[in-house]
Structure formats: C-alpha cells, structure tokens
Amino acid sequence: MAAPILDLVLPAMSEASANLIGQRLRQRMSHLHPHIESTVSFVPEKGRCKAPRIKPSWSELVLVPINATHLHSSPPQLTRHAEDIRRNHPDLAIRVARPTGPAPALLNLVDARLRLAAHRVHAQELDALILSTPDSGDQRGAAMLSKMTRLWSQHHHLPVHIATNSGGTTNVEEVVTHLRREGRRHIAVGSLWICDDETFRAHTHMALHAGAEVVSAPLGDDPVLAALAFQRYCSAAMGLVSGRTDDEVVPE
Numbered sequence: 334m335a336a337p338i339l340d341l342v343l344p345a346m347s348e349a350s351a352n353l354i355g356q357r358l359r360q361r362m363s364h365l366h367p368h369i370e371s372t373v374s375f376v377p378e379k380g381r382c383k384a385p386r387i388k389p390s391w392s393e394l395v396l397v398p399i400n401a402t403h404l405h406s407s408p409p410q411l412t413r414h415a416e417d418i419r420r421n422h423p424d425l426a427i428r429v430a431r432p433t434g435p436a437p438a439l440l441n442l443v444d445a446r447l448r449l450a451a452h453r454v455h456a457q458e459l460d461a462l463i464l465s466t467p468d469s470g471d472q473r474g475a476a477m478l479s480k481m482t483r484l485w486s487q488h489h490h491l492p493v494h495i496a497t498n499s500g501g502t503t504n505v506e507e508v509v510t511h512l513r514r515e516g517r518r519h520i521a522v523g524s525l526w527i528c529d530d531e532t533f534r535a536h537t538h539m540a541l542h543a544g545a546e547v548v549s550a551p552l553g554d555d556p557v558l559a560a561l562a563f564q565r566y567c568s569a570a571m572g573l574v575s576g577r578t579d580d581e582v583v584p585e
Contacts, residue, residue, distance in 0.1 A: 337393035337428075337570045339371040340385055341562060342411060344400055344467065345528035347375040347383040354528055357554035358399070358562070366563065376414045377532070378467065384418055393426045394418070395569045397433070397562045401525045401552065402470030404434035404477055430569035433561040435470065435477045435525065440485055442557060443523040446549035451521065456547050461517040462486070462493045463545070465505055465536065466525045469497050478525075485523075496522070498536050505536055509543035519546050526551035527558070 341358050345351040355373035362371045372385035374396065387394075396418075398411055407415075407429055415429050443464070451459070464482050469475050478495060486493040494512065496505035505522065512520050522540045526533050529551050537548045552558060 337395045340396045342374045342398045345530040346377045351528040354554045361559040397430045397565045400432035402474045403432040404474040406471045428569045430565040447523045450547045450549045459519045459521045461512045461520045463522045465496045467498045506539040506543040522548040524549045
C-alpha cells in the first residue's frame with residue numbers, strides 16, 4: 334500500500350520566491366524519504382489559493398500547513414482550501430495535519446538570519462529586538478510565541494516585542510515607532526515568516542521606514558521546518574490508517 338501523498342501548504346501566494354521554497358522543501362523530503370510522494374499548495378491569508386494538481390492514482394492526501402504561528406488549529410483560509418479539494422475530489426481521502434507551528438528551535442534560525450542581515454548593513458550594536466510574525470496565531474500558538482519572546486529576551490539580554498501583520502498596536506511600524514520613542518535607536522527585527530513574498534516585503538519596508546536598523550530574511554526551506562513538517566505528516570497519516578479523528582485540526 335502506497336503512503337499518502339504529502340502536500341506542503343505554504344502561507345504565501347504562488348510567486349517565484351515562494352515556488353522556490355516549496356520546491357526545495359520537496360527536494361529535502363524526497364532526499365530523506367524517497368518513498369513519499371510530495372506536492373505543494375499555496376494558501377495566502379489574502380488572495381488566490383493554488384491547489385496541487387491531483388493525480389487520478391492518488392487515493393490519500395495529507396495537507397501539512399507550514400506555519401510558524403498556529404500550533405493547533407488551521408487558519409480559516411486553509412480550512413476552506415481543504416474543503417474545496419474535498420468537494421472537487423470526493424473519492425480522495427484528505428486529512429489536514431496540525432500546523433508545524435512556532436517552536437523554540439526556530440529562534441536559532443531567526444538568530445542565524447539576523448546575524449547575516451546585521452553583517453550586511455554593518456550593524457554593530459543592538460538595543461531592542463522585535464519578533465515579527467504574519468499574524469498572532471491561534472490560542473496555543475500565541476502562548477508559545479509569548480514564551481519564545483521571553484526566551485529570546487533572556488538569551489540576548491535585550492527587550493523583545495512581538496509585531497504582527499494584523500494591524501493595530503502590534504503592527505511592526507507601530508512597535509518600531511514605540512521603541513524609538515523610548516530612546517531605542519538600534520532595533521533589529523527577527524522574521525518568523527516562511528516565505529519572502531509580496532506581503533513579507535511590504536512588512537519589511539514598513540519596519541525599515543519606521544526606523545528599524547535591520548530585518549532578517551524569512552525561514553525559507555530550512556531543514557528544521559522540513560523535519561517538523563514530516564513529524565506532522567506522520568501523525569496525520571497514521572490517523573488515515575486508523576480512522577482516528579483526534580489529529581485533524583479544527584478551524585478557528
């Protein structure tokens with residue numbers, strides 16, 4: 334019996350940079366787990382989704398959200414995406430895995446990208462950090478993000494604030510402006526984003542325009558993300574075999 338197809342669901346529009354990340358993640362999966370066939374979907378917060386091309390030979394499909402803010406429940410746009418696939422392919426057994434979610438291990442990736450970005454602009458000294466995310470996540474994800482900010486602050490002995498792309502007082506432009514009013518002049522933004530898409534680039538522009546000294550690149554196709562995605566896939570695939578329902582995520 335063939336293993337279920339792994340669909341890596343990226344939270345971005347299908348454009349060149351996101352496509353490249355998707356293909357590289359697929360290559361990592363194929364290299365480590367050659368018996369598992371994989372594909373990529375693109376499900377941005379706003380804009381048009383791009384579903385995988387379903388092959389007639391496929392009987393089971395596991396959707397794994399590559400998401401750094403949700404830990405338990407799927408964003409509503411991904412839930413709609415899964416429902417569309419079910420409606421168009423009623424004979425295909427589909428399971429939505431838990432999102433890869435935020436994890437303290439991702440801070441090492443953020444740090445590495447932030448060091449590289451700081452080196453490029455010759456930033457010598459930092460006096461504040463911002464952990465930037467595309468949204469505030471689900472309830473469990475938000476709690477983990479709060480924990481990660483505390484860990485990051487303790488590690489660097491610097492104040493750390495969360496900024497999201499959700500608007501309001503947590504908007505990255507507002508957070509940078511607030512820190513500068515406090516007298517902070519060397520502000521670095523660590524990006525807990527997956528793809529360098531149009532939304533991320535606009536977010537970066539706002540941070541720099543508000544006075545941030547440096548903004549790190551997104552997480553991209555790092556092996557840590559690939560490992561998290563495979564763990565989520567295995568759990569959901571076992572659910573398909575056993576018929577369990579406890580692994581399938583619920584909409585927010």
